[in-house]
Amino acid sequence: MEEIGFLGLGIMGKAMSMNLLRHGFKLTVWNRTLSRCDELVEHGATIGESPAAVIKKCKYTIAMLSDPAAALSVVFEEGGVLEQICAGKGYIDMSTVDAETSSKISEAITSKGGNFLEAPVSGSKKPAEDGQLVILAAGEKALYEEILPAFDVLGKKSFYLGQVGNGAKMKLVVNMIMGSMMNAFSEGLVLTEKSGLNPQTLLDVLDLGAIANPMFKMKGPSMVQSSYSPAFPLKHQQKDMRLALALGDENSVPMPVAAAANEAFKKARSMGLGDLDFSAVHETLKATKS
Numbered sequence: 431m432e433e434i435g436f437l438g439l440g441i442m443g444k445a446m447s448m449n450l451l452r453h454g455f456k457l458t459v460w461n462r463t464l465s466r467c468d469e470l471v472e473h474g475a476t477i478g479e480s481p482a483a484v485i486k487k488c489k490y491t492i493a494m495l496s497d498p499a500a501a502l503s504v505v506f507e508e509g510g511v512l513e514q515i516c517a518g519k520g521y522i523d524m525s526t527v528d529a530e531t532s533s534k535i536s537e538a539i540t541s542k543g544g545n546f547l548e549a550p551v552s553g554s555k556k557p558a559e560d561g562q563l564v565i566l567a568a569g570e571k572a573l574y575e576e577i578l579p580a581f582d583v584l585g586k587k588s589f590y591l592g593q594v595g596n597g598a599k600m601k602l603v604v605n606m607i608m609g610s611m612m613n614a615f616s617e618g619l620v621l622t623e624k625s626g627l628n629p630q631t632l633l634d635v636l637d638l639g640a641i642a643n644p645m646f647k648m649k650g651p652s653m654v655q656s657s658y659s660p661a662f663p664l665k666h667q668q669k670d671m672r673l674a675l676a677l678g679d680e681n682s683v684p685m686p687v688a689a690a691a692n693e694a695f696k697k698a699r700s701m702g703l704g705d706l707d708f709s710a711v712h713e714t715l716k717a718t719k720s
């Protein structure tokens with residue numbers, strides 16, 4: 431396949447681009463904080479000095495950026511994607527953003543003759559390292575088909591969901607459910623301890639029943655030990671709750687559980703926990719239930 435551009439080498443972008451390199455793809459990478467490119471260069475990537483330079487060089491460019499503000503800035507600001515996108519080039523934004531942001535980007539790219547695909551992912555740092563993401567793509571169908579060899583490396587399954595915005599919405603629904611589950615799980619762990627029970631026993635019991643799931647299994651033991659090394663930063667989970675609640679507003683869907691979970695994540699951010707893993711929301715519940 432042609433050389434691929436990759437913009438944004440955070441937790442996810444780094445893991446995904448390393449995986450592409452491991453599978454023989456040629457990559458040109460860019461990150462706002464340039465030093466984050468070093469490890470990729472050691473593994474064979476080339477550096478592009480700006481998003482525009484990457485787009486100029488590559489037929490396909492993937493972005494994995496933190497939030498709507500970052501996704502917009504990389505496209506619209508000086509040295510951005512729009513300066514070089516043109517007919518025959520594809521831009522694939524895999525960041526988690528809202529449908530409105532994605533549509534704005536799509537309109538700008540297509541007005542210059544380029545092709546656009548949104549493709550947010552379900553799955554975290556480890557699935558990204560292992561090529562086990564679930565890809566929720568929407569937008570230009572031909573671009574989806576052209577980029578499938580890369581998606582096949584990055585993910586265990588890709589969905590094509592139709593028009594731009596559908597991928598963003600599906601991703602927000604998934605993360606809204608996940609954020610609510612994390613809060614219920616955390617309350618259960620705190621209640622277990624405060625009731626004089628062993629939280630490890632709760633984990634064992636949960637794992638054998640109908641609500642067993644990989645998230646409880648993976649995060650439970652570290653939460654019991656108050657260890658929150660970031661796989662999915664809490665500030666991004668709170669961003670997803672906020673964007674999902676806005677989608678609920680738009681569609682008049684009451685979401686009292688998600689709204690409460692959002693408040694807990696906001697509280698965690700106010701406690702300075704935003705850069706820790708999203709499971710650190712556990713600390714806010716511990717604090718309020720003592």
Ligand SMILES: NC(=O)c1ccc[n+]([C@@H]2O[C@H](COP(=O)([O-])OP(=O)(O)OC[C@H]3O[C@@H](n4cnc5c(N)ncnc54)[C@H](OP(=O)(O)O)[C@@H]3O)[C@@H](O)[C@H]2O)c1
Pocket residue numbers: 437438439440441442443461462463464466494495496497499500503504524525526527551552553554555661662663666667
């Ligand atoms: N981590 C997960 O488990 C996970 C799972 C699924 C989806 N996601 C989504 O994937 C996206 C990336 O997540 P992540 O965990 O990799 O986040 P991260 O580690 O915080 O990385 C964020 C990336 O965005 C860049 N960035 C932030 N603001 C920018 C700006 N204004 N202009 C240009 N670049 C900017 C950062 O550059 P610097 O290095 O310069 O700060 C970094 O490359 C988010 O939308 C997140 O919601 C994450």
